Amino acid sequence: MKVLVLGAGQLAQMMYLASAPLGVEVMAVDVKDNKIVNPLSKSPYAIDLEFAISDANAITAEFEHIPEKLLALVNDSGKFFPNVNSILAGADRVREKQLLDACKVANCQYRIISKLDDLQNITADLGERIIFKASRDGYDGYGQWRMKSEQDLESLSQIFEQLDLQGVPLVAERMADFTREISVIGARDNNGNIACFDIAENLHHEGQLHLSIAPATKLLSDTIEQAQSIFTTIAEALDYTGILAVELFEMPNGSLLVNEIAPRVHNSGHWTQQGSDTCQFEQHIRAVLGFPLGSVQRQKVTAMVNIIGCTSFSRDLISIPGCHLHWYGKSLREKRKMGHINVVADSYQDLASKLAQLSQYLPSEYFPLLATQAEKLELLEEN
Amino acid sequence: MKVLVLGAGQLAQMMYLASAPLGVEVMAVDVKDNKIVNPLSKSPYAIDLEFAISDANAITAEFEHIPEKLLALVNDSGKFFPNVNSILAGADRVREKQLLDACKVANCQYRIISKLDDLQNITADLGERIIFKASRDGYDGYGQWRMKSEQDLESLSQIFEQLDLQGVPLVAERMADFTREISVIGARDNNGNIACFDIAENLHHEGQLHLSIAPATKLLSDTIEQAQSIFTTIAEALDYTGILAVELFEMPNGSLLVNEIAPRVHNSGHWTQQGSDTCQFEQHIRAVLGFPLGSVQRQKVTAMVNIIGCTSFSRDLISIPGCHLHWYGKSLREKRKMGHINVVADSYQDLASKLAQLSQYLPSEYFPLLATQAEKLELLEEN
Numbered sequence: 001m002k003v004l005v006l007g008a009g010q011l012a013q014m015m016y017l018a019s020a021p022l023g024v025e026v027m028a029v030d031v032k033d034n035k036i037v038n039p040l041s042k043s044p045y046a047i048d049l050e051f052a053i054s055d056a057n058a059i060t061a062e063f064e065h066i067p068e069k070l071l072a073l074v075n076d077s078g079k080f081f082p083n084v085n086s087i088l089a090g091a092d093r094v095r096e097k098q099l100l101d102a103c104k105v106a107n108c109q110y111r112i113i114s115k116l117d118d119l120q121n122i123t124a125d126l127g128e129r130i131i132f133k134a135s136r137d138g139y140d141g142y143g144q145w146r147m148k149s150e151q152d153l154e155s156l157s158q159i160f161e162q163l164d165l166q167g168v169p170l171v172a173e174r175m176a177d178f179t180r181e182i183s184v185i186g187a188r189d190n191n192g193n194i195a196c197f198d199i200a201e202n203l204h205h206e207g208q209l210h211l212s213i214a215p216a217t218k219l220l221s222d223t224i225e226q227a228q229s230i231f232t233t234i235a236e237a238l239d240y241t242g243i244l245a246v247e248l249f250e251m252p253n254g255s256l257l258v259n260e261i262a263p264r265v266h267n268s269g270h271w272t273q274q275g276s277d278t279c280q281f282e283q284h285i286r287a288v289l290g291f292p293l294g295s296v297q298r299q300k301v302t303a304m305v306n307i308i309g310c311t312s313f314s315r316d317l318i319s320i321p322g323c324h325l326h327w328y329g330k331s332l333r334e335k336r337k338m339g340h341i342n343v344v345a346d347s348y349q350d351l352a353s354k355l356a357q358l359s360q361y362l363p364s365e366y367f368p369l370l371a372t373q374a375e376k377l378e379l380l381e382e383n
Numbered sequence: 384m385k386v387l388v389l390g391a392g393q394l395a396q397m398m399y400l401a402s403a404p405l406g407v408e409v410m411a412v413d414v415k416d417n418k419i420v421n422p423l424s425k426s427p428y429a430i431d432l433e434f435a436i437s438d439a440n441a442i443t444a445e446f447e448h449i450p451e452k453l454l455a456l457v458n459d460s461g462k463f464f465p466n467v468n469s470i471l472a473g474a475d476r477v478r479e480k481q482l483l484d485a486c487k488v489a490n491c492q493y494r495i496i497s498k499l500d501d502l503q504n505i506t507a508d509l510g511e512r513i514i515f516k517a518s519r520d521g522y523d524g525y526g527q528w529r530m531k532s533e534q535d536l537e538s539l540s541q542i543f544e545q546l547d548l549q550g551v552p553l554v555a556e557r558m559a560d561f562t563r564e565i566s567v568i569g570a571r572d573n574n575g576n577i578a579c580f581d582i583a584e585n586l587h588h589e590g591q592l593h594l595s596i597a598p599a600t601k602l603l604s605d606t607i608e609q610a611q612s613i614f615t616t617i618a619e620a621l622d623y624t625g626i627l628a629v630e631l632f633e634m635p636n637g638s639l640l641v642n643e644i645a646p647r648v649h650n651s652g653h654w655t656q657q658g659s660d661t662c663q664f665e666q667h668i669r670a671v672l673g674f675p676l677g678s679v680q681r682q683k684v685t686a687m688v689n690i691i692g693c694t695s696f697s698r699d700l701i702s703i704p705g706c707h708l709h710w711y712g713k714s715l716r717e718k719r720k721m722g723h724i725n726v727v728a729d730s731y732q733d734l735a736s737k738l739a740q741l742s743q744y745l746p747s748e749y750f751p752l753l754a755t756q757a758e759k760l761e762l763l764e765e766n
Contacts, residue, residue, distance in 0.1 A: 020400055020423055022701070023710035023722075038424075040403055277705055277727070286701070295704030299682060318405070318669070321678030322660060327406035339406075344660070 001289055004056035005039065006070065007031060010328040010337070011062035011265050011281075012039040014273070018281035024289065027052060031067060040329075053077050058288040060242060064090035064263055065137055081190075081241040081288040082263050089238065090263040093135040093171040100258055103237045105230050107258040108176050108249070114169035116157060122172060123150050129175040132156065136168050144207070146175070176257055178249035182216045184227040185245045185269040187283045188235040189293050195283070196228050197276055198298045200268045202247070203369050208335065210369045212268045212304040214275055217348065217380055226256050234261060243284040245269060267306065267337070274324050274342040275302030300344040301351050305358065307339040310366035317341065317361035322354055352377035384672055387435050388422065389453065390414060390445035393711040393720070394648050394664075395422040397656070398445070401664035407672065410435060414450060423712075436460050441671040443625060447473035447646055448520055464573075464624040464671040465646050472621065473646035476518040476554040483641055486620045488613050490641040491559050491632070497552040499540060505555060506533050512558040515539065519551050527590070529558070559640055561632035565599045567610040568628045568652040570666045571618045572676050578666070579611050580659055581681045583651050585630070586752050591718065593752045595651045595687040597658055600731065600763055609639050617644060626667040628652060650689065650720070657707050657725040658685030683727040684734050688741065690722040693749035700724065700744035705737055735760035 001024045005012040008028035016026035016039035028039040029049060036045045036052045045052075053059065053073065059080045064087050071087060074080040089099045100107045111118065111125055113132065122130065128150050134143030145156055160170065181204065186196030201216035202209055227248060235244050245266030247259040269280040278286075278294025286293055300322075307313075311332050318325050320343075327339040343358060345351035355374035362370060384407045388395040391411035399409035399422035411422040412432060419428045419435045428435075436442065436456065442463045447470050454470060457463040472482045483490045494501065494508055496515065505513065511533050517526030528539055543553065564587065569579030584599035585592055610631060618627050628649030630642040652663040661669075661677025669676055683705075690696075694715050701708050703726075710722040726741060728734035738757035745753060 017400055017403055021707070021709040022698075023708075023712055025424075041408075041421075292699050292702035294701060297704060315405075316675050318677060319675035321680060324404070325406075326404040329406055 001025070001057045002027065002055060003285055003288060004029060004036075004052050004059045004074075005062050006059070006066050006074065007062035008037050008039055008042060009062055010330070010339075013328065014270075014326070015062070015265070015281045015285055016040055018273075018279055019285040022282070022285070022291075024285055026285070027056070028062075029070070031070060034070070049073075053079075058290075060264075060284065060288045061087060062264055064088075066091070082244070083239065083241070086238045086240055086244070086263040090261055091136060093133055093260075094169055096261060097171060099234070099237065099261075103233045105233055105258055106255065108173040110171050110173045112169050113160070113172050114165050116160060116165070118165075119153065119157060119160070119172075122153075126172060126174040131173050131175050132160075132170045133173065134163075134168055135171055176249045176251065176259075178257070179252055180216075180250050181247060181259065182219075182223075182227070182250055182256075183212075183245055183247045183266065183268040184231045185243060185266055185272075185280060186228075186231050186235070186296075187243050187280075187287045187293050188240045189287050190241050190290055192236070193293060194232055194235060195293045195296045196231055197269060197272055197280065197296045199224060199227055200271060200304075202268050203373060205368050208306070208308060208337075209267050210306050210308065210367070211373055212271055213351070213373075213377075214271045214302050214304075215298065217377070220254065223250065223254065223256065230256060230258060234258075238263075242287045243269070243280050267340075268304070270326070270340050271302040271304040271342055272296075273326065274322075274344045275299055300346060301348055302345070303343045303351055303355060305341040305343065305355075305362075305367065305370065306337055307341065307362075308337055308366060309333065309335050310363065311338060313362050317358055320354055320357050320361075323358060348377045348380050352380075384408070384440045385410065385438060386668055386671060387412060387419075387439035387442045387457075388445050389442070389449050389457065391420050391422055391425060392445055393713070393722075394445035396711065397653075397664045397709070398648070398668055399423055401656075401662055402668040405665070405668070405674075407668055409668070410439070411445075412453070414453060417453070432456075436462075441673075443647075443667065443671045444470060445647055447471075449474070465627070466622065466624070469621045469623055469627070469646040473644055474519060476516055476643075477552055479644060480554060482617070482620065482644075486616045488616055488641055489638065491556040493554050493556045495552050496543070496555050497548050499543060499548070501548075502536065502540060502543070502555075505536075509555060509557040513555050514558050515543075515553045515555050517546075517551055518554055559632045559634065559642075561640070562635055563599075563633050564630060564642065565602075565606075565610070565633055565639075566595075566628055566630045566649065566651040567614045568626060568649055568655075568663060569611075569614050569618070569679075570626050570663075570670045570676055571623045572670050573624050573673055575619070576676060577615055577618060578676045578679045579614055580652060580655055580663065580679050582607060582610055583654060583687075585651050586756060588751050591689070591691060591720075592650050593689050593691065593750070594756055595654055596734070596756075596760075597654045597685050597687075598681065600760070603637065606633065606637065606639065613639060613641060617641075621646075625670045626652070626663050650723075651687070653709070653723050654685040654687040654725055655679075656709065657705075657727045658682055683729060684731055685728070686726045686734055686738060688724040688726065688738075688745075688750065688753065689720055690724065691720055691749060692716065692718050693746060694721060696745050700741055703737055703740050703744075706741060731760045731763045735763075 012028040198215040200214040203211040245262040395411040583597040586594040628645040
């Protein structure tokens with residue numbers, strides 16, 4: 001069986017590695033030039049896009065910002081999963097908001113800005129603390145502007161004046177005073193069966209995910225039910241097949257607001273490689289090929305530590321029991337995700353101790369949350 | 384980092400998959416023609432053996448029957464692990480016996496047969512039940528002859544007369560009345576550190592391994608100590624680097640006899656892919672590259688079910704929680720190992736139930752031990 005993945009980054013690479021034992025061959029499309037490449041070595045295969053599409057048993061994507069023509073092409077094959085609507089909902093914040101509203105799923109209060117006039121009286125609706133997000137091509141904090149008080153509005157207007165607001169509207173969102181971000185990741189198969197992984201707690205720094213902990217600490221059963229219900233509502237509304245990620249804000253009153261959805265395997269689900277009976281990468285491939293979903297039973301307490309913009313650390317960190325390096329083999333750039341480390345432990349206390357050990361191997365300027373998070377977990381009362 | 388593996392079968396393939404996350408690239412030598420190939424796809428790389436040897440950070444082997452010239456060539460590079468002596472001890476039963484005797488490690492009583500005269504009075508030494516094994520190129524029951532009573536000796540002599548006994552002597556062994564076969568697999572790094580996985584119990588049918596269960600049931604702590612002590616003695620005698628497998632007969636009085644050693648990752652260690660914090664494939668690559676060894680903490684109770692000579696079964700068996708398919712992608716031949724299934728469970732009882740489920744998906748003529756072994760585990764008293 002063959003699966004063609006649009007995009008040739010680390011997500012395609014990890015799908016390739018996870019599905020090879022099933023006898024499934026994953027090939028990747030480098031969307032820069034539509035070449036078909038090996039997802040690990042990136043060496044090109046001597047086949048063209050058209051042949052790869054016809055030869056694949058299923059086609060999927062590792063990211064949502066797919067060129068329109070390519071998306072139309074794979075959609076015509078009838079083998080593309082999850083489906084075009086899901087990809088567009090992930091790629092376009094206006095569509096995403098429309099979807100969430102149509103599903104009656106709580107999300108941050110917002111206003112669409114497609115001309116400067118739409119800014120009028122915005123604070124009356126959304127308050128003074130607003131985040132403006134470009135509706136398309138935003139990624140990891142790019143194309144986002146924060147307003148902290150009404151005084152910022154004028155300078156922001158001047159920036160927005162330079163933008164093609166009609167072509168790419170902004171979504172202005174009330175900044176939510178959330179307690180923390182969590183994510184629910186799960187799979188839906190083509191018979192409508194759904195299996196969600198345990199909920200992860202996500203810690204960000206400067207707009208990038210640095211650390212996920214699964215299961216999220218101090219999780220109420222009501223929160224789990226809410227999150228899974230939101231997941232199910234969205235997945236069913238999209239008639240989704242594959243892995244879907246839903247980022248959620250947990251509010252002080254315990255309610256959940258959807259921050260955003262990602263129609264693909266997700267960074268906050270990398271912990272499943274060591275932490276779940278079936279990992280998200282294998283699960284996604286199972287779903288798009290019509291195989292039965294695998295068990296999502298969690299094995300241990302797990303943390304995922306992103307390696308961002310950094311290559312200079314001792315690889316001897318793999319001597320720490322339960323520490324598993326996942327290196328993407330990419331060239332170094334500032335803020336670039338170079339790899340991640342999964343840490344599995346018997347308890348949060350044990351995890352704290354392992355993260356503390358790990359922090360000895362990693363330069364704190366690139367891992368600013370690690371040591372403090374280890375301390376916080378150390379103080380956590382076990383159930 | 385690059386590792387070159389002599390042999391391009393499933394063991395090289397699983398080393399490739401296990402070490403990719405560490406940023407290690409594994410290439411394989413197809414020893415039929417010395418071509419350098421991708422261990423998964425088997426596509427040839429546009430480099431020759433000489434370049435591959437010079438380019439590799441370490442060189443190792445997935446099997447012990449390596450052509451002499453090739454072995455000499457890689458040895459000259461100074462990067463070959465475990466080392467030539469270990470490979471030869473695994474490839475030649477006469478050398479293996481010499482090693483075990485030199486280490487004073489108990490093994491089955493034997494006599495070397497390098498001419499027909501050596502058969503004289505053999506029953507006086509070894510009894511009437513003897514197994515004759517070709518000293519070289521034996522694999523999975525080929526090149527072996529069983530004698531059940533002295534009456535067989537004449538017909539066996541006629542067979543042996545046709546063989547080049549001087550070039551390839553036979554090792555005649557007293558057939559051991561063992562209770563069961565177990566194996567101890569572990570790694571030794573280049574600083575002499577040793578880490579053994581839990582001991583597995585191995586079940587054979589017609590000379591082939593069909594099922595391994597780890598940890599072996601009803602294992603006494605004395606047995607574990609004995610096995611690890613035997614492992615350490617052999618690994619140190621060989622100044623070994625990498626994964627070494629030692630097959631042991633457990634005798635009715637609790638003593639252990641070495642059946643054979645394999646200087647490589649081993650079929651009875653495949654359970655570590657799901658059952659151990661670090662699997663044998665990653666561990667071997669760590670050792671030969673001089674990386675620190677990983678933790679060998681066992682995660683759960685695990686069984687490894689070999690898929691032998693069979694491709695016609697429903698892949699839906701992967702719907703059973705804890706069942707993990709490892710498919711090698713080889714063309715079908717009688718008695719050929721096509722893949723294996725690792726089954727992880729919370730207890731032997733749980734394992735019994737999962738193996739019973741699994742047996743529903745698999746034709747019993749190819750999996751003759753599965754259902755009965757599930758029943759045996761079901762009856763086992765948990766500690």
